[in-house]
Amino acid sequence: KLCVYNSAWKCSAALTDYAEWAPARGAEIADIVSVTDEPNPVEDETAPFMLGKSAKSYDGRMIGIVSKYAEEADMAYGYKRSEDYRAIALAGRVPVKVSTENGPILIGDYLTSSSIPGVAMKATQPGQVIGKALEAYNNPDSTTVGIVMIFVQPGFADPTDMFASLNNSIEQLLALTST
Numbered sequence: 001k002l003c004v005y006n007s008a009w010k011c012s013a014a015l016t017d018y019a020e021w022a023p024a025r026g027a028e029i030a031d032i033v034s035v036t037d038e039p040n041p042v043e044d045e046t047a048p049f050m051l052g053k054s055a056k057s058y059d060g061r062m063i064g065i066v067s068k069y070a071e072e073a074d075m076a077y078g079y080k081r082s083e084d085y086r087a088i089a090l091a092g093r094v095p096v097k098v099s100t101e102n103g104p105i106l107i108g109d110y111l112t113s114s115s116i117p118g119v120a121m122k123a124t125q126p127g128q129v130i131g132k133a134l135e136a137y138n139n140p141d142s143t144t145v146g147i148v149m150i151f152v153q154p155g156f157a158d159p160t161d162m163f164a165s166l167n168n169s170i171e172q173l174l175a176l177t178s179t
Helices: 068-073 170-177
Strands: 002-005 009-012 017-023 032-039 049-053 062-066 085-098 110-113 120-122 127-133 146-157
Touching: 017 049, 017 068, 032 085, 062 127, 062 146, 068 085, 085 120, 085 127
Parallel strands: none
Antiparallel strands: 002 009, 017 085, 032 049, 032 062, 062 085, 085 146, 110 120, 110 127, 127 146
């Protein structure tokens, strides 16, 4: 159960992610957001930056996804200081917009930003990722945008290196050598 204080206490057990209020002008639910060079016009020592929809593939500045659940519950950590503030999921499970720009998405695929603003695609090379797909998505039109559930886990990944995806346990390494 999550409880936050935004001029009054609100509690919810429905949230499946960790989200914080942050300025993200133009971003919508399920968009990937990145840090921009634009300053926050609202005085906010905790968020002097402005976020925006990610706009390039493998965007090294992407940090999260606008959370459907926190937005609908009007609940996230911190304060919603203006209408530009959005609940940004930094970890957990949330829907994300996707395309097949880099091919069909399978469960467990790393997702990264695409050339379509705010939209994820399958990561096929080493680089920044936003997390892992929890659902498959396949549309022959790579410009069509769908939505899948993602486990948000921003960072660097190499989807071409199967050893990078292992948890380094002895059992997993032995299983690979015995086949």
